[in-house]
Amino acid sequence: GESVGLHLPTLSVQEGDNSIINCAYSNSASDYFIWYKQESGKGPQFIIDIRSNMDKRQGQRVTVLLNKTVKHLSLQIAATQPGDSAVYFCAEKPGSWGKLQFGAGTQVVVTP
Amino acid sequence: DVKVTQSSRYLVKRTGEKVFLECVQDMDHENMFWYRQDPGLGLRLIYFSYDVKMKEKGDIPEGYSVSREKKERFSLILESASTNQTSMYLCASRSLGGGEKLFFGSGTQLSVL
Numbered sequence: 001g002e003s004v005g006l007h008l009p010t011l012s013v014q015e016g017d018n019s020i021i022n023c024a025y026s027n028s029a030s031d032y033f034i035w036y037k038q039e040s041g042k043g044p045q046f047i048i049d050i051r052s053n054m055d056k057r058q059g060q061r062v063t064v065l066l067n068k069t070v071k072h073l074s075l076q077i078a079a080t081q082p083g084d085s086a087v088y089f090c091a092e093k094p095g096s097w098g099k100l101q102f103g104a105g106t107q108v109v110v111t112p
Numbered sequence: 113d114v115k116v117t118q119s120s121r122y123l124v125k126r127t128g129e130k131v132f133l134e135c136v137q138d139m140d141h142e143n144m145f146w147y148r149q150d151p152g153l154g155l156r157l158i159y160f161s162y163d164v165k166m167k168e169k170g171d172i173p174e175g176y177s178v179s180r181e182k183k184e185r186f187s188l189i190l191e192s193a194s195t196n197q198t199s200m201y202l203c204a205s206r207s208l209g210g211g212e213k214l215f216f217g218s219g220t221q222l223s224v225l
Contacts, residue, residue, distance in 0.1 A: 009152075032211075032212060034212050034213075036214075041218065042218055042219075043116070043202055043204070043216030043217050043218050043219055044155070044202070044214075044216050045216070046213045046214065046215075049211065049212065049213070089154060089155065091155075091212075093212055099157055099160075099170065099171070100157070100212055100214075102147075102154035102155040102156070103154050104152050104153060104154045105154055
């Protein structure tokens, strides 16, 4: 079946730099996308979401970009901090009645 | 502050045992979910519940059942645990008007020996 995937399993970022986490999706019926952050020993936490009628959405220090043409989603974190070290999951929802489908996750490691 | 509490952080069981994983939320959410998380596979939905006494199968329901007798509590049951059910289990809840914003518990790491 169709699935959500990630380009990079591990991303090492220097503190203060910007991070970009990529996610490829293959289900053209997906109209909603969401990012979660999972710190060690904790459950995933909502970061930001975006609907397919938008290309970009900004939150606090985070921006999600959606490129429907190439079915690509990215999460940008500005001025990465040690507290941003976590696994980041993207998820897609194929239509109103579809269930969230999660990607495998990207481990972000922030180095001093 | 919203809270989803899973009864155990770590659990070790033997093959063939009946296992209960408990989850309680204090947010009066209608929807509750059970996921399992395995390295490289992300989160996979086992079962979910729209409301009390209502349940629907997720993507991987085989070998599992659920119970939701009260709104705040959602239990995952492994009728006869097997080694391939060794995994991290995550419970989540969501309000009806909350879109896809799920609130997760901290997870139960289950080892079946």
